[in-house]
């Protein structure tokens with residue numbers, strides 16, 4: 001498994017500059033295309049699962065984090081406050097407090113619960129410069145986060161739903177976790193909330209893991225300060241484990257923010273907050289995808305989805321027209337023209353691109369393309385429109401594979417267009 005930093009450089013996905021600062025990577029157009037595809041997938045999957053999206057600011061007053069408990073339990077990881085007109089503002093270390101405030105922006109009825117609020121938004125962590133590098137240790141993080149405000153009775157269903165959403169996303173991204181971890185408090189006073197709440201929340205998460213038949217290990221000292229969590233662990237190129245996705249049960253923050261809903265009895269009750277992330281941070285997710293696939297992303301995530309290869313200069317107009325058609329269909333395509341070398345050299349250059357559309361004289365005359373798949377399979381020439389419709393359908397459905405099984409795929413020894 002290659003290192004994501006090396007792959008990111010070679011493939012031109014992201015970079016850093018000392019003038020911007022360590023741990024503050026920028027995304028180049030190809031990296032931004034991957035990130036955009038991933039973010040849009042997550043938003044669509046969340047919408048389908050009943051989440052509503054919000055935007056909240058990256059700054060908040062120090063008091064906000066004093067109430068949430070971040071200031072007391074997490075300030076070592078936070079940027080120092082900025083003084084402004086007698087107030088102190090901080091870059092947020094998480095999205096939870098903002099979402100709690102959004103929840104209490106008006107009164108809530110039990111009929112609204114479970115209320116699922118999601119956001120793909122930035123947060124900041126004051127990592128020391130000595131440990132920074134690539135996309136896995138960064139100071140600016142784009143977090144895929146959501147908070148489900150629900151009754152105690154709804155927690156198990158919501159935690160299960162979140163784990164199922166995570167499972168579907170991993171299948172689409174074609175990655176697997178190395179383990180599920182039930183993260184519990186360890187020694188030391190950094191864990192807030194009453195012991196009884198911890199036991200209750202832990203029991204709920206354990207029940208969900210067992211109901212889903214997911215093997216898990218327990219990790220003492222790995223919990224969030226406000227509650228236990230299920231962590232979905234992945235391994236990097238060096239075998240180091242990290243948490244990509246998470247589901248957490250929190251009784252503490254609803255208490256601290258005095259959240260309430262009006263129950264069927266007409267009285268005010270305290271909701272529970274389930275924190276969950278499907279792909280974790282976008283940075284960590286892309287780093288893991290890069291390493292897991294060696295840069296050969298599933299078609300829907302690939303920076304470039306279709307490489308158009310005219311056999312010679314004569315087929316250039318048809319190649320340009322095909323690339324333009326791809327763009328109209330929302331597919332990312334580029335022409336690898338004859339000036340870039342022999343057809344074989346261009347096929348090698350485009351080896352990470354899922355689809356290579358080869359156009360020789362015969363295909364050009366007939367409005368066809370001969371499609372090569374990244375894994376070496378070749379399809380007999382067929383109408384260009386039909387090929388693009390199939391590619392678009394697979395990418396649109398977030399399929400992790402290159403082609404649906406069928407009899408039209410020839411072996412690796414198929415004829416190259418332009419040969420006879």
Ligand SMILES: [Zn+2]
Nearest residue numbers: 095096147275
């Ligand atoms: Zn949260």
